[in-house]
Amino acid sequence: MWARFGLPRQIVSDNGPPFTSQEFQLFLKDNGKEHIFSAPYHPASNGAAENAVRMCKRVIKKALVQGVNIDIALNRFLLVYRNTEHCTTGVSPTKLLQGRSLRTRLDCLKPELGPRVRREQARQARAAGGSRRQFAPGDRVWYRDYRNSVVKWLKGEVHSLKRTIIF
Known part of the structure; x- marks a missing residue:
């Protein structure tokens, strides 16, 4: 035991x-x-x-x-x-x-939770209508600075690419 x-x-x-x-x-x-x-x-x-x-x-x-x-x-x-x-x-x-x-x-x-969760996640993905965005070095972007509580969004520039970001 x-x-x-x-x-x-x-x-x-x-x-x-x-x-x-x-x-x-x-x-x-x-x-x-x-x-x-x-x-x-x-x-x-x-x-x-x-x-x-x-x-x-x-x-x-x-x-x-x-x-x-x-x-x-x-x-x-x-x-x-x-x-x-x-x-x-x-x-x-x-x-x-x-x-x-x-x-x-x-x-x-009680119904199983797994199928419902998968169905809801698929519905949310369809409703979001997200698009793939690709960046290149030198592109100007806005980024979120979580360290600063006063100014949350800052201007920035892409220096290098490591992965694709999906919004």
Whole structure:
């Protein structure tokens, strides 16, 4: 998990043997990770984990009642949960982790953006009616000076050509 998504800043765990070993503590120290312990044998002290377990149990029970495959039901739930905006952050967990939303079945209802973007770009190119302009050394031109906020356009002369400019 850490190889794919990177090292977390902070780890919360109970005082279980896998998390208290000297090797694990050295690994966390070497990677600059903070390790917070919750009270052993008192899961209620970690409310976020308890809420997550409660939601997963509810999904599993519902799948059993409806006769749906538990793995499929749990995976569908997790996809929707991870793609849903969180009330505290205002952003979905997936957006925070990956910088984008995951595609769901609902996305099939929305039209693809690619064809629309290409169509609009072609329309804009046709509407612009641009023409190729070619310059030769010695031609007088006006150029934009972005360093000067008072006088924006200045007179100039072409000294050499390196490429064709399309306006």
